[in-house]
Amino acid sequence: MALQYTEQQREYIHLAQEFGDKYLKPELISKWDKAGECPKEAFNPAFDLGLHMLEIPKEYGGAGLSFEDSALVFEKLAEYDAGYALTLITSFVALRCVMISGTPDQARRFADILKPGKFAAFTLSEADSGSDSGSLRDTAVRKGNEYILNGEKAFATNGGVADVYIGVFRTSNNGNHGLSAFMIPRDTPGIYVGKHEDKMGLRLSNTVPLFFKDVHVPVENLIGKEGKGINIALNSLNLSRAFVSTLTVGIMQRALDEAGNYAVKREQFGQPIANFESVQNMLADMATSVETARLLVNNTMKMMDKGSLVRKEGAMTKLFVTDVAQKVTSDAVQIFGGYGYTRIYPVEKLMRDVKGFQILEGTNEIQRMTIAREVAKEYAKE
């Protein structure tokens, strides 16, 4: 293990492991994966442990763990199921918008909704506006002390289970500068939840389209200033895309554990397949990828704990970690041979789950563009 944990971190990881062993048993995960959804009650034990408030500061009723410590906990949970872990951390994406750009009162109101055991969702994407989020068309029109929201959002993680949303809507036709972010309680009249997407992986995570029909939101629910919505969203996304990479490390670790255990037991040509050089090479590359990915995530988390917005490093972390994870999970299936390609073993699921991370929170192509832009800026300064 390249990363040297502190004694406190070991205790946190151990508790996460005990949680996983007790509540995320393989047969349940497999059942929920097949069904394509996870019952809301399955998150009650996570609420009891405070996992949904882990990195939320204490003054807002959270556990106040650092990004670094929280990431290690969620990495461990993702070893059991990344979709389950994603459901819990998606609330942070929404809450961070309020923490970074909202007022303390808004942050408190938001945290108070989550505290008793509720979820939040962050909804930016639309059917025709994904990577190009500045082109989104859903509108928010001010009338007196209210904004009236209309439109359709796509791919809202937690959309069907959340009690509060952060949504980005168009308040003027000024391109990227015409967008604003709002805090929207789920029970506001006019919100309709669409059909749960039948996804390839991360099937325990709820992903839905959301429909807004004349939804009235008070002006107090505008986050930051009007027209700053895209900056607010991106500031939160910079942190979140680094943070979700920790789930990918968990998936990789699980893939390595499964493949390693199988390789020393499965015999062909009268000996364990782990004796064959090509299998050894795969295991060596997998182990190296897990360690380097974990170190990169850990370093970015440390930067975030120091207050950095990690615009470049967050993108680099997501790009590197989620790209190497594709090979790691694919090699795990390879080591299992034909059995790996079936649902008898969990490795095919890891491969399905991990693909989502190259797309969500901004595709890896877009991450490359962000990194290139930041790098060019640095050299232009010199």
Next chain:
Amino acid sequence: MKIATIVKSELTDPKTYTTHRTKVFYHPEKLFLSDSDKAAVELAVKIAGNNGQVDLFTLEQGEVGVRVLHEALAMGAASATEFVGSDPNDPANAYLAAEKVSEYLKDQGYDLILVGDVVGSAPIAAYLAENLGFNLYENVTRLSPNWEYETELDRGQLKGKVQTPAVLTVEANAIEPELPSFPALEAAQKQTIKSVALNLDTEEASEVVVNQTQHPHVIWNLDEEPDAVEKLVAALRQDGIMK
């Protein structure tokens, strides 16, 4: 109601023992609160309720001691104390350690002392009961708030009523412990742990003298040395072990 619970670690995964020839390495980072101690702490916290108090003690040393105390504190105990000394966990020191621990606990007014039942924990419970003059109940699998208890025997169960003050060894299946929350664990990590020195070193240690004859080879390899068995027999004869 004042309850003391003596907690210790157990390897979460026995595979994490590694052997190199005759040496056994264990990985201290893999040692966490044993399942039966978790049950003991949970039982203690439940029985103590809102009016009672649960104090934790451990003979584990260093980071493992601190870790098991953190885990148990997070489950709802009030205070934690580590007994430090020269390996009081060593079975050879068990009686002496128990005597010192009893001395320390003697006048503190405990009604119950709970000890998780893992291999090797029975002697300390028995010594404590003997030194403190407490009743001893071993292998407890159930304890109700009105002090009725059950123990699992080879052929059936033994039921009765606990007469306090008492020492109980608790089985892992006595109660299903609830996992502590992360905020509770975080608070436990910040709580002060009291250290009490047991001064086991001041006692006279018995000396064991072993006379060893040095042999040029101590390991014979049957694959490479066809006469390995003869060589071994000759060495054993030389030492007078075989006639």
